[in-house]
Amino acid sequence: MIRILMFMMLSWPFGGEVDSAVHEAYAKDIGPVSGEKIDHVVSTYFEKSFTFAATGDVLIHDHLYEDVATESGYDFISRVDEVAPYLKNQDLVFLNQETPIGGEELRLSGYPAFNAPLETADLLEYLNADIVSLANNHALDRSTLGVEKTTEILNEKGIEYVGANASAEDAARERVIEVDGIEVGFLAYTYGTNGIPVPQGQEYLVNFIDMPTILSDMEALRDAVDLLVVSMHQGVEYAPLPREDHVIQFEQIAEAGADIVLGHHPHVLQPVDIYEREDGGETIIAYSLANFFSAQQDLQTKLGGIIEFDVRHQVNGGETAINGIRFMPTYVHSNEYTDFELVPLADAEAYGMADAADIYSDVSEHMRTYTDELEVVQYLE
Template sequence: MKKINKKRVAFASLVIICLIIIIALIINLTILPLFNNLNGVTKNKQAKAKKESYDTVSLVAVGDNIIHERVFQYASTNGTYDFTPCYKHIKKYIQDADLAFINQETILGGDTLKITGYPAFNSPSELAKNLIDTGFNMINGATNHSFDRDFEGVKAASQTWRQYQDIIYTGTYDSQSDRDTIRIIEKNGIKFALLSYTQSLNEYNTNPYKLLKQTAYAVPLLEDTAAIKADVQKAKEQADVIIVSAHWGDENEAEVTAKQQEYAQLFADLGVDLVIGTHPHIIQPVTWVNGQSGNKTLIAYSLGNFLSTMETQDTQLEGMLSLNFIKKDAKIFIDDITWTPLINHFGDNTVEVYPLAKYPDDKLAKHFVLHDKPNIIQQYKAKTRDVIGDKITIKD
């Protein structure tokens, strides 16, 4: 019996060994090549994805930051000013973007030139840090109010903004060399130039146009097309993307003027990538304009106000433009364009900006202008769709 058992064991062992060899051959001839092939496909996909990766820079832009008397009174505390509460409901959206543009409508001349509201504005210098802390890093200063404190205001503002790093401020200049310097900011390997121009200057104090003859560099005007062409050419030599801030149009008018369209076409023909329009205080369309070289320029004719205590219904509805700059195969294009409706709230001793979709119901009854308009939010949504149209995504 023992011999029989040994033979059976030996036979069984031989069978097992043969089965192992057969299974190994099957794995080697079929399964391993398949796995290697799949692994190769995965690696190829990963390599392709890596090859097709591109740099993206996000941008948000808002409109006119107007420091009326009630605004700086609200921000006044213990002999200084703090405007950060005005922006607390919008801060997240600003800080989430790589680039954040704002039109600083009123000059930051500081206390030495006396803080004043409308019509000849002069705003506290503390506002600069408050805006930067909120997340803004692209600031325009070329507006019709740039000379409200004459050249002294321009110099004071330039010195204030010059203190801060990692931001660019354009539109008012205290010397020719300052004016000749193209403002560049770099994000994710892409260089952006910001150029600023205004169509007019107010004459509340002295004649600013007479003053400009002595300091022609101080505030760039849209009518100086020769300077615009030179600026754009210089910017092209230093930056990948050119953004223009254009302070233009008619105040409180929804219709885009012929002059706005004329300048928009000029910027498109020069190869500008994006034009951010301000000044009308109410929202105007966003559209593409074809340039003479086959390029397209995105024109946001007016973002409306941002912060103010203006007392008309239309000036409380505002907009935030959001988009991405995408660099792919050495080319840069604009994508993911969206418009977020905003609302300016002032009343109950506060001045604040909210996304329209997040405006608290209980605030409306306290709004200085809108308190007796219970359906205004729906009206604002409809107006936004009517003005912006269906080619731009509108965020609720």
């Protein structure tokens, strides 16, 4: 049986025959056959894989930072301990950082013009964020200084960002993250900035939704990466389903070569879809990942989640594919505007949620409105 498996691996084309250099290295590396050796050979010479997770809005209201205030600062971290492990297990993590992180120097504030404590960056780091989108309607709530301060502290934490930029040079920089030799590219755009104008000569500050620009950016990045993720900040707030024109726009981005399209802004969950492109490929579209950690009080705005993708890449010039999609619903518990805590929705009954099982069932059904290939799970492994 082992001989058959090893022969299959030698001859399995994965989109083309293994070149002589790979074949020679592989032959030297076989050695005594074992399950561990087979796994090593497959991962080194034939296929690589990783998990990618994305969440919704980290939306730091004043009620939230006031609730976590201590004598020495702001302790967001203790309020996400129940969910953080599910992100720490991931190989690549993306979040939407909805508010500027300017700290007290730029005056802390909540809705409608946000500015979060510097400890928000500690929260992102604790949640294992590799990259965050800054392209949202609050990006300019503290104007140029807010963008500069936010990008500065993210750089200090080693967290990549996309969608807002500290300079023209920063805007020209491709956002590509390598995971075990697999190149993942990110683009992010917002519909607007709540009427706050971009300062003249600083058009680089925020990436706005403009389809010709988006398609041009995608064309420039597509061939340089193995997986392309596009984040779109738009939609009707509190609407359970995407508007038709937004669906058309997301599908246009899919046809242009995006592998994953992530939606933000509605603050509530909208379904996931698997869009079949004309080229025969598929694009995963999450129309809205809702709030992840915020102080909004309506039930639907307290529900969010983590979407997890199994990404597999065929070595030696092969294709990249997404082989599994899971969604773990989450819930922000609070006693009105105190005692905020982010927990798996599956545990919400222990935090006083009435009809928790029914709500979990409703969320599961809602997220699968467009496809039954999405697996909704109580907990990610």
